[in-house]
Amino acid sequence: MRRRMIGGQTASNGIYILHTNGKLYTSDEWNYSWRNDAVGVALISDNSSFVISGIELKNQSWSNTTGLIQGVTTITSSNEAKKDFNGFQNTQSIAEYTHASAAYECTVTQFKNGQMGYLASVGEWMEIINNLDEINRCMSLIDGLYIDEGATSYWTSTQYNYEKAWLATYNGNEFYPNDERKRVSFYAIRVISQLK
Numbered sequence: 001m002r003r004r005m006i007g008g009q010t011a012s013n014g015i016y017i018l019h020t021n022g023k024l025y026t027s028d029e030w031n032y033s034w035r036n037d038a039v040g041v042a043l044i045s046d047n048s049s050f051v052i053s054g055i056e057l058k059n060q061s062w063s064n065t066t067g068l069i070q071g072v073t074t075i076t077s078s079n080e081a082k083k084d085f086n087g088f089q090n091t092q093s094i095a096e097y098t099h100a101s102a103a104y105e106c107t108v109t110q111f112k113n114g115q116m117g118y119l120a121s122v123g124e125w126m127e128i129i130n131n132l133d134e135i136n137r138c139m140s141l142i143d144g145l146y147i148d149e150g151a152t153s154y155w156t157s158t159q160y161n162y163e164k165a166w167l168a169t170y171n172g173n174e175f176y177p178n179d180e181r182k183r184v185s186f187y188a189i190r191v192i193s194q195l196k
Contacts, residue, residue, distance in 0.1 A: 006022075006195060006196070009024060011024050011044055015044075016042040016138070017030045017041055017042065017141060018038070018039040018051050019037055020037045020113060030138070039051055040192075040193070041142070043128065045127050048085045048124055049194075050192045050195050051115070053117065053144070053191040054142055054143065056189060056191075057102075057105060058188045059187065060105065060187055061102065062155050062165040063100065063103075064098060064181060065100070066162055067162055069093050072157065075122075075159075075160070081122040081156075081160075082123055082126050082175070085121055086157075088194060090118075090157035091107060102189045106191045109191045113193075118194075119189065119191070119192075120154075121157050122175055128190075163181075164178055165178070
């Protein structure tokens with residue numbers, strides 16, 4: 001188990017709530033009266049660390065155009081896509097390519113600690129799925145929206161090919177590609193930010 005320095009605090013792998021004071025709290029340590037000072041739910045693993053927003057944007061398409069985007073991880077194998085932890089870089093490349101995108105919406109979302117958002121990669125979504133119960137427990141402590149376990153599919157920043165991107169769903173921890181331009185009510189974005 002890896003330990004990291006976050007805001008002057010040593011933290012082990014796990015799920016935390018990030019306070020605007022820069023400190024991480026477990027769900028047991030968190031005081032519900034602090035909910036207005038929560039930045040989001042923090043995830044620390046061997047592969048990545050990030051903060052998950054308590055809000056989500058629904059009825060979103062991945063992009064309004066098609067084409068392979070330079071700098072974005074593009075993988076057609078779901079097993080290989082699960083190894084993509086480059087959400088931040090993917091998002092920057094997508095947002096530079098088109099402002100009409102899920103990634104761009106993330107880059108203009110600012111967290112309470114000043115960090116700007118990004119769109120999670122397939123690998124980062126796997127980390128979320130693997131820790132979903134505790135993440136949703138923490139979301140309830142900050143009045144954040146639960147990450148939907150059934151009705152919602154979430155866009156990732158990982159591209160499948162020139163016209164499709166990967167979506168995350170919870171029916172058996174599945175990831176599936178779909179048309180980047182598709183916009184339906186149950187396609188959503190959950191913004192995350194870097195944990196520094």
